[in-house]
Amino acid sequence: MCVTVDDVSRRLEYVVTSPDAKQFALLVAHTAGRVDVWLTVFAPDVAPYLDLTNDLEIAADDEVFMTRNTEATPAPNGILIDTDGVRADARLEIEDTLAAMGSVAVVDHDAIFDRIETMPRFQRRGLGSQIMNALSDWAHSQGATSGLLAASGDGRHLYGKLGWTMESEMISFRGRPMEGR
Numbered sequence: 001m002c003v004t005v006d007d008v009s010r011r012l013e014y015v016v017t018s019p020d021a022k023q024f025a026l027l028v029a030h031t032a033g034r035v036d037v038w039l040t041v042f043a044p045d046v047a048p049y050l051d052l053t054n055d056l057e058i059a060a061d062d063e064v065f066m067t068r069n070t071e072a073t074p075a076p077n078g079i080l081i082d083t084d085g086v087r088a089d090a091r092l093e094i095e096d097t098l099a100a101m102g103s104v105a106v107v108d109h110d111a112i113f114d115r116i117e118t119m120p121r122f123q124r125r126g127l128g129s130q131i132m133n134a135l136s137d138w139a140h141s142q143g144a145t146s147g148l149l150a151a152s153g154d155g156r157h158l159y160g161k162l163g164w165t166m167e168s169e170m171i172s173f174r175g176r177p178m179e180g181r
Contacts, residue, residue, distance in 0.1 A: 011036040
């Protein structure tokens with residue numbers, strides 16, 4: 001699947017689950033030389049793909065794919081949610097300072113969580129859990145029954161405590177700049 005990201009880090013991202021060598025080689029060819037294009041692989045073991053990517057560099061290798069059923073969870077007071085009906089952005093401010101934030105998009109019955117973050121000076125207070133609960137509640141109210149996310153090394157612990165289960169490893173590559181361009 002090719003996703004239009006249009007973010008500072010990348011314009012496009014190819015996302016694939018356990019591709020065979022031929023499929024992977026084709027995706028590498030589409031990604032090579034294009035620093036604004038990423039290739040993300042979900043697989044039980046991503047190590048075999050490392051030997052097949054001479055034209056790419058690793059963009060992220062500390063994430064895992066996790067899932068969890070969504071449920072109605074009363075959101076704590078103070079969390080602001082902006083939504084367009086498909087996506088919700090949550091913010092928690094403490095004394096007029098952004099303390100934590102995150103987003104979720106609902107596609108069919110899946111809630112896709114993204115960019116869950118607690119600002120460094122507000123960490124270790126349970127604010128990430130509050131953001132996740134508020135977003136999960138919103139997604140559930142929109143008909144989502146399952147949650148999906150890519151968890152960083154730091155986030156895995158939080159999500160595990162919240163009942164998320166690791167489904168696979170994941171690794172992201174990006175194209176190296178072409179020589180002479």
